[in-house]
Amino acid sequence: MSLADRDEVTWLTETHLTRFAVSVGAAGIPTRSKGGVCQEAAMESNFSKGDARLGEEPRLRAPPQNQTPADLSGIDNKLLYAMPFSAKDLQRYRKDEKFSHRLLTPEEKVNLLKPYLPSPPPPLDRTRRASLSQVSREERKGKLGLRRFLRRHFHIFIYALIHLYFSIHIRLRQAYHAIGNRFYTVYHHHHHSPELIQRDIKDLSRLPKHLSVILTLEDQGRSGAGLEKLVNEAADIAAWCASAGITQLSIYEKTGILKGYVKETHQTISQRLQTYFGPSFPSVSLGAPHIPPVQSGLLSLSNSPNNENRKNINILLISAEDGRDSIVDLTKTLAEMSQRKKLQPVDITTELVDAELSESVMEEPDLLVLFNPFVELAGYPPWQIRLTEIFHVPDNQGVGYQVFYRALCKFAKAQMRMGR
Numbered sequence: 070m071s072l073a074d075r076d077e078v079t080w081l082t083e084t085h086l087t088r089f090a091v092s093v094g095a096a097g098i099p100t101r102s103k104g105g106v107c108q109e110a111a112m113e114s115n116f117s118k119g120d121a122r123l124g125e126e127p128r129l130r131a132p133p134q135n136q137t138p139a140d141l142s143g144i145d146n147k148l149l150y151a152m153p154f155s156a157k158d159l160q161r162y163r164k165d166e167k168f169s170h171r172l173l174t175p176e177e178k179v180n181l182l183k184p185y186l187p188s189p190p191p192p193l194d195r196t197r198r199a200s201l202s203q204v205s206r207e208e209r210k211g212k213l214g215l216r217r218f219l220r221r222h223f224h225i226f227i228y229a230l231i232h233l234y235f236s237i238h239i240r241l242r243q244a245y246h247a248i249g250n251r252f253y254t255v256y257h258h259h260h261h262s263p264e265l266i267q268r269d270i271k272d273l274s275r276l277p278k279h280l281s282v283i284l285t286l287e288d289q290g291r292s293g294a295g296l297e298k299l300v301n302e303a304a305d306i307a308a309w310c311a312s313a314g315i316t317q318l319s320i321y322e323k324t325g326i327l328k329g330y331v332k333e334t335h336q337t338i339s340q341r342l343q344t345y346f347g348p349s350f351p352s353v354s355l356g357a358p359h360i361p362p363v364q365s366g367l368l369s370l371s372n373s374p375n376n377e378n379r380k381n382i383n384i385l386l387i388s389a390e391d392g393r394d395s396i397v398d399l400t401k402t403l404a405e406m407s408q409r410k411k412l413q414p415v416d417i418t419t420e421l422v423d424a425e426l427s428e429s430v431m432e433e434p435d436l437l438v439l440f441n442p443f444v445e446l447a448g449y450p451p452w453q454i455r456l457t458e459i460f461h462v463p464d465n466q467g468v469g470y471q472v473f474y475r476a477l478c479k480f481a482k483a484q485m486r487m488g489r
Contacts, residue, residue, distance in 0.1 A: 154185070246464040253471030263312035263345055269474055270313050273481040277435035279317040281457070282306055283449060284468070285441065286324055296326060300334050302468040303327065303384075304341035309473050311342055311351050311382045318384045319431055323447045325388030328357045335363045338384065357386040358395075358430050389448035391430045396452060399425055426452050433457060438476045440468045458483050 154162070158181055165172040173181070219226075259266050270276065284302055287295040303320050310318045320327070327334055335355040342350035356362025362383075399422065406412040427433070433453045439445070439461035446454075460476040 243464045246462065250462065250465060250469070250471055253475060254469060257471060257474050259309070259312070259470050261308075261345055266309060266312040267314075270477055273477060275481055276313060276315060276477060277458075277480055278315070279319070279432060279434040280310055280315050280436050280438065281319040281321060281434035282438045282440070283321045283445075283447060285447075286322055286326060296330070299327065300330070300337050301341075303334060304338045305468065305470075306473065307338045307353070307382060307384055308341045308345045309470060311380075312345060313477065314380065316380050316382055317434075318382060319387055319434060320384065321387050321447075321449055323389045325386075325390060327386045328360060328388065331355060331357065331360065331363055331386070334386075335365070339365055352381040353384065354381065355384045355386070358391050360386075385431050387431065387450065392448055392450035392452075395426060395430050395450070399429070423452070426450075436460065436476060436480045438473065440465060440472055442466060456485075458485075 161173070161181065165178075257269055259269075284299055286299055299322065306320070307318060310316075335353060338353050338355065339350070342353065352365050354362045354364045403412065403417055403421075407414055407417070430450060431453060433455065434457050437449075437454060437457045437459045439459065441461065442464045444459065444461055458480055460479050462472050462475065465472055
């Protein structure tokens with residue numbers, strides 16, 4: 070035994086075997102911290118008959134918190150720890166303690182403690198060492214292997230693959246629609262001529278009596294350019310409808326900014342119709358819900374060779390406030406009339422609501438044309454589009470005659486089942 074081992078055994082003996090009490094599983098044995106100080110009180114324990122002959126029945130207690138390992142040798146004999154020592158070994162230990170631990174040699178102390186120490190772990194055989202070594206090599210190899218790399222980056226690879234697929238798909242779809250729109254723009258250009266527009270639609274089986282469009286104000290009206298563009302788009306659509314013989318047009322713009330420029334919009338539309346038809350252009354009536362319409366003077370069309378195709382056109386400006394807000398106001402009105410006994414609840418029917426909304430806002434359009442690249446109603450009156458045909462061109466940007474013409478073609482081929 071080395072000198073260091075002997076010193077360790079001596080120190081363990083002086084500290085009353087506190088370190089080995091935990092190893093053998095004795096409950097309540099106080100443990101020492103890094104500085105060697107006991108941290109908790111020991112439990113009470115009754116000793117064997119050999120201890121009883123000594124006339125001592127101690128009660129376990131914790132030493133002072135500030136006592137160091139060197140001071141533990143001076144603790145009274147009654148401070149014993151609940152370890153399963155035999156009476157003979159315990160008597161030898163107490164006798165050595167009385168002589169300040171100078172009675173037993175280090176070898177004897179080791180032999181005294183050896184039966185109560187836990188058995189050491191068995192040594193590893195060659196097979197076990199080879200297995201652990203192989204596992205270690207496989208772990209080191211797995212950290213740099215291709216499979217581990219793919220496992221960690223599999224989700225990134227799948228995301229990149231999906232992103233690549235949809236990117237190519239969207240690009241091809243946009244290119245296809247752009248070529249189609251360009252073809253319709255070149256082949257079916259109106260050249261501000263009502264005769265060319267009438268030639269395009271002459272083979273269509275039917276036309277909508279009431280056409281509605283949704284326009285978008287750019288820059289939220291911060292600059293005058295957005296409002297001017299919006300008015301010009303409304304004038305172009307009005308000219309196309311007049312050339313095609315559509316007499317009812319409703320223009321929806323969410324903010325309702327056109328309602329504040331009714332006279333200016335009416336003047337621009339009249340000038341655009343004059344550009345298409347010349348001096349004998351159709352009469353225009355422009356209004357909005359709860360706003361009196363502005364009408365142009367009836368012009369003489371007797372000298373026109375196409376008098377039957379140049380009918381007056383009625384244009385209605387609507388916004389988001391004419392949609393759900395109108396339904397809410399009508400509901401409140403009907404509820405108040407019912408409470409005042411002016412209207413019976415059985416009289417409130419779908420036909421009544423439809424008649425009131427048609428009179429206060431507008432009638433249902435036959436065709437709704439969107440010039441956006443996707444379907445977005447933007448608060449359009451929901452009641453008026455129950456049976457309306459909705460048309461839009463994917464990936465389209467801006468108001469164009471090709472969208473207007475394709476919408477008329479789609480409407481002519483559509484089947485109106487009316488819910489059947």
